[in-house]
Amino acid sequence: MKVHVIPNAGEARADQLLHKxxxxxxxxxxxxxxxxxxxxxxxxxxxxxxxxxxxxMQRTGDLLGGERFGRKIxxxxxxxxxxxxxxxxxxxxRVILTTTxxxxxxxxxxxxxxxLAGSLLNAEACAEAAVLLRRDIALFCAGSHDEFALEDxxxxxxxxxxxxxxxxxxxEADDLGCAMLGFYRQNAGDIYGTLVRSASGRRMxxxxxxxxxxxxxxxxxxxxxxxxxxxTMTIV
Ligand SMILES: O=C(O)[C@H](CS(=O)(=O)O)OP(=O)(O)O
Ligand SMILES: [Mg+2]
Numbered sequence: 454m455k456v457h458v459i460p461n462a463g464e465a466r467a468d469q470l471l472h473k474x475x476x477x478x479x480x481x482x483x484x485x486x487x488x489x490x491x492x493x494x495x496x497x498x499x500x501x502x503x504x505x506x507x508x509x510m511q512r513t514g515d516l517l518g519g520e521r522f523g524r525k526i527x528x529x530x531x532x533x534x535x536x537x538x539x540x541x542x543x544x545x546x547r548v549i550l551t552t553t554x555x556x557x558x559x560x561x562x563x564x565x566x567x568x569l570a571g572s573l574l575n576a577e578a579c580a581e582a583a584v585l586l587r588r589d590i591a592l593f594c595a596g597s598h599d600e601f602a603l604e605d606x607x608x609x610x611x612x613x614x615x616x617x618x619x620x621x622x623x624x625e626a627d628d629l630g631c632a633m634l635g636f637y638r639q640n641a642g643d644i645y646g647t648l649v650r651s652a653s654g655r656r657m658x659x660x661x662x663x664x665x666x667x668x669x670x671x672x673x674x675x676x677x678x679x680x681x682x683x684x685t686m687t688i689v
Contacts (some may be wrong), residue, residue, distance in 0.1 A: 454622055455589040458629040461596025462558040474563035474588045476579060476612060479595035480604040481653040482533050482662075483530040483555020484570040484679075486518070487686055489535035492575075492677040494544035497685040500556035503619040507549045516543060519551035523660045526551070533664050547685070554602075558595035559681070560644075565591065568681035569689075573608050573644065575675045580615035582678040582689055590616070591652050592630065603651040604669075607644070610637025611672070 459465045459474075459677030477486055483663055487498050501507050504526055507517050514551050518531035531542070533552050557675070562568045567586050583590050592612055595604035610633035617624045617634075620649040626634060640647045648654045650671045679686040 454584070455626045455664055456613055456616060456630050457589070457591050458606070459591055459593045460606075461594060461599050462561055462627060463596070463599030465558070465561045465593060469591055470562060470593075471564045472578045472588065473565050473591045474567040474569065474583050474586045475562035475591045475593045476557070476569045476571040476583050477558045477562050477595060478571045478591045478605045478608045478612075479555035480669050481602070481648070482535060482665055482669055483550070483595065485572040485574055486533055486535045486538060487550070487570045487679050488572050488575045488675055488677055490538040490548055490681050491652055491686065491688050492538050492675040493541070493549050495538070495546055495656055496678065497547045497670050499547060499549045499685050500559045501549060501551050502557055502560060505550060505591055510549050511599045515547045515549055518548045520553065520554070523656070523662065534662060535668050536664065554595040554597055557601060558593055559686075562593050563681065570679035570686060571608060571612055573611065573670060573672050575673070575677055576608065576611050577615055577673045578678050580612045581619050582622045582680070583612070584616050590635040590668040602653050604648050604653055605609060606633045607637055607640065607647055609633045610635070614638065617649045629677050632650055644672060652661045653687055
């Protein structure tokens with residue numbers, strides 16, 4: 454099984470996704486939010502690229518969630534902080550989500566055979582689900598504004614580490630995958646510190662979302678593996 458790492462949404466090419474299982478990774482914060490929302494009983498997450506689209510798609514009972522410039526969008530019920538999606542707020546509701554990087558990466562990944570949402574929060578379960586799908590895998594780091602984001606690379610390294618442990622057949626990683634695997638193994642004892650020191654982590658702290666970084670740094674908090682079915686992510 455081949456595993457390829459895509460460094461950011463802007464660099465994703467069709468040939469890297471076709472006939473594969475894509476695992477979209479946006480640790481800070483979109484896929485962490487999606488994993489949390491579905492673990493907390495949301496019925497599905499519809500990812501859209503624009504605010505207008507989100508408003509147009511809203512049906513009775515749906516919640517609008519997401520951010521622009523990191524902050525909750527005017528008129529939306531929810532921002533992009535995973536913890537907002539707890540305490541029963543999303544239980545039984547569909548969420549229409551639009552974020553700067555993560556939802557865009559999910560759209561780009563749609564050309565793959567299977568699309569999963571990965572994060573530190575569901576790493577083990579996600580690695581296992583991806584391996585069981587028996588396709589070559591694209592670890593699709595959403596990145597930030599078309600640049601590589603360290604927290605996504607760290608998560609790609611963790612997923613690769615778990616895939617190697619779980620797969621019955623050998624895993625053949627590309628060069629970026631090997632680099633991220635090494636980076637993860639070097640920093641496995643300080644996941645939170647690595648996130649805090651990353652550019653996105655520092656940006657989150659500046660915006661007042663330091664608690665989100667702490668939340669998103671939890672490894673294997675959830676077993677839920679969001680999977681795209683039609684246009685909506687649900688739990689497999
Ligand atoms: O809200 C976030 O975490 C980011 C916002 S920004 O790109 O850092 O301004 O969006 P995401 O799509 O979750 O990376
Ligand atoms: Mg991000």
